[in-house]
Amino acid sequence: MTSALAHERTPLQGSGSGAGRRRPLSWPRIKRQLIPWFFVLPGLVLAVLFKFHPAVDGIWMSFQKVQPFLGNEWIGLQNYADVLGDQRFIDAMEHTVLLAVGQTTGAVLLAFCLALLMEGASRPLRWARTAVFLPVVTALAIIGEVWRILLFPSESGFANSVLSLFGLPTQQFLSDPSQALWWVMMVGIWTAAPYNMIIIMAGLVGIDRSLYEAAAMDGITTRQRIWYIVLPALRPAISVVLTLAAIRSLRIFTEVYVLTGGGPAGATEVWMTRTFSLGFDSNNLGVASAASVLLLLVTLALTVATRAITHRKETS
Amino acid sequence: MTMRANAPSAAKQRKVHAEGRFDSALGWAPGWKISNVVRVLLCLVVLAVFALPFLLVLSGAFDAQGDSTSLRLIPAEPSLASVRAAERLGVFGYFANSFIIVGGGLLLQVAVAVLTSYALARHRFRGRALVFMLFLTTMMLPEEVIAIPLSQVLGDVAGTGLSVRGTPWGVILPVAVWGFSILVMTEFMKDIPGEIEEAARLDGVGELRMLWSIVLPLCKPVLGVVTIFGFMMIWDQYLLPLIAADSPADYTLTVALGVLRNDPETGTGVLLFGALLALLPSLIIYLLMQKSLIRGISSGATKG
Numbered sequence: 001m002t003s004a005l006a007h008e009r010t011p012l013q014g015s016g017s018g019a020g021r022r023r024p025l026s027w028p029r030i031k032r033q034l035i036p037w038f039f040v041l042p043g044l045v046l047a048v049l050f051k052f053h054p055a056v057d058g059i060w061m062s063f064q065k066v067q068p069f070l071g072n073e074w075i076g077l078q079n080y081a082d083v084l085g086d087q088r089f090i091d092a093m094e095h096t097v098l099l100a101v102g103q104t105t106g107a108v109l110l111a112f113c114l115a116l117l118m119e120g121a122s123r124p125l126r127w128a129r130t131a132v133f134l135p136v137v138t139a140l141a142i143i144g145e146v147w148r149i150l151l152f153p154s155e156s157g158f159a160n161s162v163l164s165l166f167g168l169p170t171q172q173f174l175s176d177p178s179q180a181l182w183w184v185m186m187v188g189i190w191t192a193a194p195y196n197m198i199i200i201m202a203g204l205v206g207i208d209r210s211l212y213e214a215a216a217m218d219g220i221t222t223r224q225r226i227w228y229i230v231l232p233a234l235r236p237a238i239s240v241v242l243t244l245a246a247i248r249s250l251r252i253f254t255e256v257y258v259l260t261g262g263g264p265a266g267a268t269e270v271w272m273t274r275t276f277s278l279g280f281d282s283n284n285l286g287v288a289s290a291a292s293v294l295l296l297l298v299t300l301a302l303t304v305a306t307r308a309i310t311h312r313k314e315t316s
Numbered sequence: 317m318t319m320r321a322n323a324p325s326a327a328k329q330r331k332v333h334a335e336g337r338f339d340s341a342l343g344w345a346p347g348w349k350i351s352n353v354v355r356v357l358l359c360l361v362v363l364a365v366f367a368l369p370f371l372l373v374l375s376g377a378f379d380a381q382g383d384s385t386s387l388r389l390i391p392a393e394p395s396l397a398s399v400r401a402a403e404r405l406g407v408f409g410y411f412a413n414s415f416i417i418v419g420g421g422l423l424l425q426v427a428v429a430v431l432t433s434y435a436l437a438r439h440r441f442r443g444r445a446l447v448f449m450l451f452l453t454t455m456m457l458p459e460e461v462i463a464i465p466l467s468q469v470l471g472d473v474a475g476t477g478l479s480v481r482g483t484p485w486g487v488i489l490p491v492a493v494w495g496f497s498i499l500v501m502t503e504f505m506k507d508i509p510g511e512i513e514e515a516a517r518l519d520g521v522g523e524l525r526m527l528w529s530i531v532l533p534l535c536k537p538v539l540g541v542v543t544i545f546g547f548m549m550i551w552d553q554y555l556l557p558l559i560a561a562d563s564p565a566d567y568t569l570t571v572a573l574g575v576l577r578n579d580p581e582t583g584t585g586v587l588l589f590g591a592l593l594a595l596l597p598s599l600i601i602y603l604l605m606q607k608s609l610i611r612g613i614s615s616g617a618t619k620g
Contacts, residue, residue, distance in 0.1 A: 040436035202614030
C-alpha cells in the first residue's frame with residue numbers, strides 16, 4: 001500500500017505551465033478541480049455509509065453498555081475488561097493463533113513442495129495444475145460443507161473408509177474435541193496451499209535458468225541448488241505469502257463456523273466465532289464490539305509492523 | 317503489493333522448447349527414469365487429494381443413495397432424486413439470490429473502481445492523496461471486523477431509518493467499495509500513456525466519453541483481473557449475507573447450505589447438489605478467465 005503511494009506520479013492534467021500556484025480563479029480551473037470529485041463521489045459515499053460509519057459506530061459501541069430500549073450507557077473500558085477476562089475468549093485467542101501459525105506455515109511448506117513437483121510447461125502438468133488450483137476459486141463455505149461430509153465420523157464416512165484401507169482405526173474427526181482443531185487446520189492448509197502455490201510457481205518460473213546451468217557445471221547437488229539458488233530467489237514471494245496469510249487468518253470465521261461452529265465443547269472456537277455468537281446469539285453488542293475493535297487493532301499493528309520491516313529492508 | 321497486470325510474464329518471455337534438465341528447480345528431465353515414475357505417482361496423489369473431493373460432490377449429487385455419507389466416484393444408483401428434492405426445498409431460489417447479489421454487486425463494484433481510479437490516476441486535484449488513502453483504509457475494514465455495527469447500519473442506513481436488510485442491496489452496497497480493485501485499477505491506469513488522451517481532449521472529447529471510449533478499452537487486461545477477483549470476493553461472502561438477511565429465504569446459496577444441512581429431512585445428496593450448484597459459476601468463470609486469475613495472484617494480489 002505504501003509503495004503505491006510512493007509511486008505517485010504527476011498526472012498529465014494541468015502539468016506543464018510553470019506559473020505559480022495561486023492564479024486567479026477561473027471557471028475552467030474550478031471545473032478541473034471539481035470534475036474528479038464527481039468521479040470519486042459514488043465510491044466515497046458508499047465507503048462512508050458501509051465502511052467508515054459502521055467502524056466508528058463499532059468503536060463507539062465498544063465503550064457502551066448497549067441496551068436496545070433503555071438507551072445506551074457509557075461504561076468506559078468495561079467491555080474490554082469483560083473480553084480479556086473471559087476464559088472462552090482467551091481460549092479462542094489461543095486457537096486463533098495456533099490456527100494462524102499452523103495453517104500459514106503448513107500451507108506455505110506444502111505449496112513449496114507442490115510447486116517443485118509440478119513445475120514445468122508440458123501439457124499434462126498444466127492440466128494437473130488447473131485441477132489442483134480448484135480450491136482457489138471455491139467459496140470457503142462450500143469447502144467447509146464438503147469437508148464436513150468427507151470427514152463424517154461414521155464408520156462408512158469417506159475419510160474413515162480411506163483410513164480403513166490403510167488399516168487405521170475409525171476416527172471421530174471434527175466431533176472429537178482433542179482432534180477437531182487439527183482437522184480444521186488440515187482443511188485450512190488444503191484450501192490455502194494451491195493459492196500459495198500459484199505465487200511460488202510464479203517465483204520459480206522467474207529464476208534465471210543459466211544459474212542452474214552454471215551451478216551444474218560446479219557440480220552442485222539438487223539439495224544445494226534448492227538451498228542456495230531457489231530459496232533465496234523465492235524469499236520475496238514467500239514473505240508476501242506469509243504476511244498476507246498470517247494477517248488474514250486472524251479473522252478466520254467462515255471455515256470454522258461451517259465445519260464445527262466452534263465446537264465440540266468450544267474446542268475450535270476462534271476469535272470471530274466467539275464474537276459472532278456473543279453479538280448475534282446473546283445480543284451482547286457492547287462486548288462483541290470491543291472484541292471486534294481488539295481484532296482490528298491487532299490486525300492494524302501487524303500490518304504496520306510488517307510494512308515497517310519490509311520497508312526497512314528495501315531502503316537498507 | 318503493487319500490481320502490474322500488464323507486465324509480461326516471465327513464462328512468455330522464455331522460449332517454448334522441450335523440457336530440459338535446467339528448466340525446473342528440481343531438474344526434472346524427460347525419459348523413462350525412476351525419478352519420473354515417482355513424480356507421476358506423486359502428481360496422481362496430489363491430484364487425488366485436491367481434485368477428488370470435487371468429483372465426489374459431482375457423483376454424490378446424482379446418487380439416489382444420497383442419505384449415506386459413504387461417497388463414491390461413480391453413483392451407485394444414478395438418479396435425479398436430489399435435484400427434485402432440492403427444487404422442493406427452494407435451492408434454486410437461494411441460487412437466484414446468489415446470482416442477483418453477485419451480478420449487481422460485481423457491476424457496481426467494477427463501476428465504482430473504474431470511476432474512482434479514473435479520477436485518481438488521470439486527474440490532479442486537491443485532496444487526491446487523502447481520497448486515495450481513504451480507499452486504502454477500507455481494506456483494513458473487512459466485513460468480519462465491522463460485522464456487529466454493520467448489521468445495525470443495514471437496518472438503518474445513515475440514521476435515515478431506511479433499511480436494506482432482507483433485500484439484495486444489503487449485500488450489494490457493502491461490497492461495492494473494494495480497496496483492492498480500486499488500488500489495482502489505479503495503478504494500471506497511471507501507466508497508460510497520456511498522448512492519446514491529450515489529443516482527444518484537444519478534439520473536445522468530454523470526460524465521460526474519454527473514460528468510456530479511450531481509457532477503458534486500454535484497460536481490458538486489468539478489467540479481467542478486477543472482474544474475476546471481484547466475483548470470487550462476492551461469491552465467497554458468508555458473514556455479510558448472513559447478517560443482511562431478514563429470514564432464511566434471503567440467504568445466498570452458500571449460506572443456505574448450512575440450513576439444508578441442519579434440516580433433518582435433507583439427505584447428503586441434496587446438500588451435495590446444492591454445493592455443486594454453488595460451485596458451477598466459480599468453475600465456469602475460472603475456466604474462462606484462468607489467465608487473469610493466475611496473473612492477478614502471481615503479481616502479489618490478495619484474496620481478501
